[in-house]
Amino acid sequence: MPQPGDILRNHYKIIKILGSGGFGDTYLAQDIDLPGQPKCVVKHLKPNSDPAVLQIVRRLFDSEAQVLYKLGNDSDQIPRLFAHFEENGEFYLVQEFVDGVDLSHEIIPGEKLTEIAVTKLLQEILEILAVVHKKNIIHRDIKPQNLMRRRQDGKIVLIDFGAVKEVNTMTVNTQGQTSFSVAIGSLGYMPSEQAAGQPKLSSDVYAVGMLGIQALTGLQPNELPKDPTDGEVIWRNLANVTEKLADVLNKMVSDYFRDRYLSAVEALAAITSLQPQQRQVTPTVPIPQPQQRQVPPPPPSATPTKIITPSWSRRKIIKTVGFAGAGLGLAIVVPRLSQSNSVPITPFRIPSSSLQTFQFETVTVDAKGKITNRRNEEARYFTEDLGNGVSLEMVQIPGGTFTMGSPETEKDRESDESLQRQVTVPGFFMGKYEITQAQYQAIMGTNPANFKGEKRPVEQVSWDDAVEFCEKLSQKTGKTYRLPSEAEWEYACRAGTTTPFYFGETITPDLVNYGGNNPYGSAPKGEYRQQTTNVGIFPPNSFGLYDMCGNIWEWCQDVHNNSYQGAPTDGSAWLIGSDNNIRLLRGGSWFSDAWACRSDARLRYARANRNISFGFRVVAVAVA
Template identity: 55%
Template sequence: MGRNWAIAIGINRYENLRSLNFAKRDASVMATWFQQEARFEQVFLFTDDSPSIAVNPPIPTQPTFGHLRRFLRAQFENTLLKPEDNLWFFFAGHGNRYQDKDYLMFSDSDPGDIEHTAISVDYVTQRLRRSGADNVVLFLDACRDESSRSGLGIGEQRHQGVITFYSCTANQKSWEIEELQHGAFTYSLLEALRLQGEANCATVERLAQYLSYQVPAINTRYGKETQNPYWQAEPPYKMYFILLEQTATLRDVEPLKYQASQAENRGDLSLAKQLWVRVLAVSRGDWDAIEAIERIAVRQRGSFEPIISISEPETSSKGGRSVSSEQVEQPLLAQKQAEYEILQQIQQAEYGQKLLYYQEEFLKTIEAGISFDSYNSRQKLKKIQRTLKLRIAETVAIEAKFALLVEVIAIEARLASLAETIKSSIQQPIPTQPTQERITRQKFLKWAGLGSAGLVTAVVGREIFKGLLPISVAKPKYILSKEKVFGLPLWTVEFETVTVDEKGEVIKRYPNKQAKFFKENLGNGVTLEMVSIPSGSFKMGSPSGEKSRTSDESPQHDVNVPAFFMGRFEVTQEQYQKVMSKNPSNFKGKKRPVEQVSWNDAIEFCKKLSDKTGRKYRLPSEAEWEYACRAGTKTPFHFGETITTELANYNGDYIYASEPKGNKRGETIEVESFPPNGFGLYDMHGNVWEWCQDTRHDSYEKAPGNGSAWIDSNSYSRLLRGGSWSSNPSNCRSGSRFNGSRDNYYYYCGFRVVCTAGRIL
C-alpha cells in the first residue's frame, strides 16, 4: 500500500483582499479528515493559528507568501516518496491569474504585484512532483474573488503531471454557504470522500462526476449563482487512478488494469509497474498484477527474481555449528514441495485468468455485431488461443456457452428480413405492441424453422444480455432523390426510433420516420452527412419539476429556430483527419467521435471545412443544439422519461429514473451504434460532450429568442451539451448544460457541425 501525505491551506484574513469566512474551517476539516478518517501518514496544515512544523529551525504555518514558499522549497528539495505514493494538496482562499498563469493568493499577497507576492500553481506542482510521488492531486477552492484585471479567473491553465480539481470555471465565484459553514465545493468534496460501497468516489473519474453534479445542486438549494467545478488529469490515464484505497472496490481496479496493460504493451515498463502496484494496493493477491510485475522485472533486468526464495543455512569456519547434508536436504525438500504446491496454485489461477480473457474477447466480437465464424474473427480467436496456450476443448466450451447470444442475433436478422418481406407484400406496418409482437414472433420463428425452442432462446437471451447490446430498430433505408441542395444530391433515409418509459422499456416505436441529408465529400471515400433540420419553435430549458435540473436551465422560454443542416453524427476521427491532417483522440477508431479537441480546435475545423467546400460551416448555437436534440419532444430525453445503455453510451453505474443499471463502457464507441432521434440524428445523448458557439450564462434571462448564439465577448468559457461516455444520465438530458474553457481539451469532448440551410431544388 502506498504512503499518503497531504497539505491543507485555508486563509480567512487577507491584508490586501476581501476576507473570507470559512476557508480556514475548510482546511481544518480537510486536515482532520486526512488524519483521522483517511489515516494519512503526514499532514501539514497552514491556517491563521496552526502550530509550526517541527523542523530545525521550525517553519511557521501562518499562510503568508514567505512561509509557503520556504516550506515548498525546503520540504521537497529531496525525493521523500515513491512513485506508488500519493500527495494531496488542498487550498481554500483567493486565486488570481496573471500573464497567462494561475496564482494562489496568500494572506499578504498584493494584487498589484502578483508575480512577486503570490505563488504560481506551476511552481506548486513542480515542487510537489519533486517528492517522488506519481499521484499528485490538487484541490483548488481558489476562485473566491471577482475576476482579475485581465478578465480571467484561475483555472485556465493545464498543469502537467498532476490531477487538478478546480472549484469553478474561470469568471465564476466559489461560493461560501453560511448555513453549512463551508464553501460549497469543500462541503461536496467531504461528502464525496465519505461515500462507501458501490456509490463510492474512490476514483478520480467518479469523484469528478459527483462534484460536477453536487456542487451546482448545493448552490441552487441555497440560492447562490451557478458554480461548475471541473478537473484535469495529465496525462489522461490518471483519470482512472484510485484516490481512496480503503473504499475502492474490485470494480474500481478494472480500468486501471487496462491502462497498466496498455502501458506494458507500448513498452513503458516503469509506468506499467507503477500502475500494477496501484492495482495490488486495492486488490491484494491479484494474479494479473503479480504476473505482470514479474514479467516486467524480467524485461527490465533480463533476469527473474522469484517471489519465494530458498534461504541457505549459515555456516562458520570458526566455532560454527556443523550441519549434515541430511539436516539441509530434508527442510529443503519440504520447502521445495511447498513451493511446488504454491506454483501450481499460481499457474491454475493464471490459466483461469487467461480463459476469462479469451471469453471477454469472444464476447467483444459478438457485441460488435461481427460473425465469430468469419475468417478474420476466427483467425483472431485462434491467435489468442495459441498465444495463451489454451486447450481447444475449453475454448470450444466457452463459445458453446455463449452460442445462445449468437442465435439471438441470427433470429433478429431473420425477423428483420421477414418483416420487410411481409411489409412490402401487404403494404401495412407491422404491429409493434408487446403482445402482438410476441404472437408475430412465434409465427416468424415457425416460418424460419426454429420452433418454440427458438422463441425461448430469444427471450432468455434478451434477459441475459440486457444492457449490453443496443435496442434493436429497423435498419435505415436510403433513397437518392432528384432534389438537390448546394448543387449536391439530396438523400432520403427511412429509419425507426423508439420511446421508453421510466423503467427504460420500449413503449412505442416509430418505424416510418424520414430525414433528408446531403453528403459532403472529404476525399478517399470519407463523407460528412448533413441532415436537414426543419424550422420550428420550442420551449428551451427544462420544466421546474424535472429531476436533476439546475438553475441555469431556467426560465423556460420560447425560441423560434430557422431551418439548418446538422451533422448526422458527431465529427468522427477519419473526418477530422481528412480536414485537419491529425487525430488527437485518446480512444482511437476511425468511426469513433474525435475527442481531445478544444473549442478553438472545433472552430478551426469549421473554418478549414468551409474553405475546402465553399460552404459556411460552424458550431451550432445552444438553441439549435437543444432544438435538434429534442426533435419535438418535451421529456427529459428525446427517447422519453429516461435512457439506458441500450440507447446511449454513458456511465451505466448510475440511473436516472427506475431503469436498471447498465453497462459502463468507459470509452467512446462508434457513431451510429444506437437508434437515432426523431430528426435522424445519432448520439445526441452521451458518447462525447459537444461544443456549441455560446458563452456561459447563469440562466436564460434575456436570452435571444431567434435561435442565434448568445455570446459575451468578455467570457472565456463555452457551452457543451449532451453528456459523454463518462457522464451520469442526468447530465445527458436534453436540457442539461455544461461548459469548459475554450482552449482546454478533454477526452470526453467532441463536436458536430451545422451548415446554414440552402435552397432545396
C-alpha cells in the first residue's frame, strides 16, 4: 500500500490518502515530471490475487481504462485519465484532480431543497450522464459523493466510474467461467437488477432519481419506505412538489428497469420539458433515446390518485402517481363516449370509383438482416383533403383471419403477448402513414411535436389528444375516423406475415427508424438516428403501410390487460380492463430497441401521458 512520500513509476508522488474501501484506495498525488507539479488523483485497485484471474482482470482493466480516456476527452465534466499501469499484480489509475466539493455538501440529511433547485440539479447531472449513456456506458455508482461541484466554474463533474471496480471482484471457477463476487454500486441508489449483477443504463437513471428524492425529502434513500406489494418508493407525501416533477421522479425510480426512462437522455428530456423556456432544445443522445427529448406545457393536473402507469412492456405494471414521460403531468380525463364506451359506429361507403391504386416495393430479410427478396405490390386508397394543400391517404385493408400474439419461442417476447389466438378482422381503411405534423396542424391548429418537420410524425400527443383529433377529423369530413383496435393494428402490421417483423426474422436501420445500437437476433448494429424521420422513407409492408415498425409508438383504442385471455376475437377493441386510464401503443419508435418494434410487442401507458416517441395513425370505418 503506497504511503505519503512514495513515488510511483518515478512520476507520481503520493501526498495523502483521500479514501479507502473494499475496492482499493484513492490518493492525492503530484505529477513531479510536469512544471508546477500539478495535483492528480491516483486510484489503487487491489484485485483478487488468484493467478487464474489476473490475465482476465488485466484485459478488463485495460479495456475500461480506454473507456475512461475517451470519456475524459469527450466532456470537461468527466475527469481526464492521464495514465494507467500495473505494478506487482496491482492496478493504478491516474486521473485529473477536481478541485471542489461533492454534492453531499448540498444534499444534507434533514434539509429539503426547493423544487426549482432540485429540477436544476437533476438537469445538470443528467446532462453529463447523457454523454456517458450515448456511448452505451453505465456509470454504476451515481450518488452525491461521486458528483463534484468544481470551484473554478461551478459545474458538476462526474467521478468514480464503478465499472473499473470490477477488477477487484472477479473470480474464476473450476470450469474457467468468470463471475463478479460483489455488485458494484451503493445501497439505496442501486436498483434490484444492478444488485443482481445485471446493471442497465436505466439503473443509473434510478440512482439519479433517488438522489432527487433525497434532496426533496431530506431523507437518505435507505430511509424511504417502499410499497411491500410492488417495491415502489413511497415518498410523495414527504415532499412539497408539483405533480409534474413527481411524475418524472416516479418513473425514474420504478422498481422494474423497463418501466423507467431507458437512458439519461430520455430522463433529461423529461426534466427539461418541465422548464418551458427550454422547450425547443433537442436532445443529442439515446433518448433519447427518450430515450431518448421538450414539450409544450403539460395538461392541467387533477388531484392525483394511485393509478397504474406504464411499462416498457415488461412483466408488471407499476403503481405510481401520474406519469414521468417527456411531457408531463397527470390529467384525469372524462372518457369520450365514441372511444371509451365502444358506441357502435356505422360504416360509411367509399365508391370504388373514388379509390386509386399505388404501387410499391416490399422486401424480406433473413436472420442477419440481409435482403433476400423484393416484391412489387399494389394497394388501393382514397385521399381526404384537409385543406391548405394537406391531404390524408387512407389505404384499404382487406378483411381476414390471423393469429394474434407471439409464440412462446419468439425471442424477447412478453407475457402479455399471450395467449395466441385466431382473430377475424373485417375490412377497414388505415392511414398510409402515421399522422404527420402538417395533418395534425390542419385539424387541431397546433403542433406539439419536439422534432419539427411537416412530414415527420406528430409526437407528444396523449391518447386523449389522438381521440380528439379523430373526432375533429370526423366532424370536418363527415366520415367516421377513430384509433385502430389492437387487433386491427397487429393484423394491418403483419400484413399476412407470421415472423417477428413484417420484414422477416429481424430488422435493420436501413429498413426501420429505431435504436440501431440494439439489434434483434443475429442482425448487426446500425445507425441510431436519435429522432423521428419523415414518414414514408422506408419500405412499407405488403398492405402498403409505412413505418408500422419504428419511428413512433402508435396509440390504439384498447384498455390494457395482462394477457389476451378473454379478449375479443372479432377485431374489435377490448375496452374492459382493470383501469380505463391505461391504453395500448404499438410498433416501437426511433428510440426503441429492435425487440420493441416486433409486430406483436405491446406498450402500456396512462392515456393522459405525452412522450416524444408517442403518436398515432387513424382508421376509417368504411366499405368500398
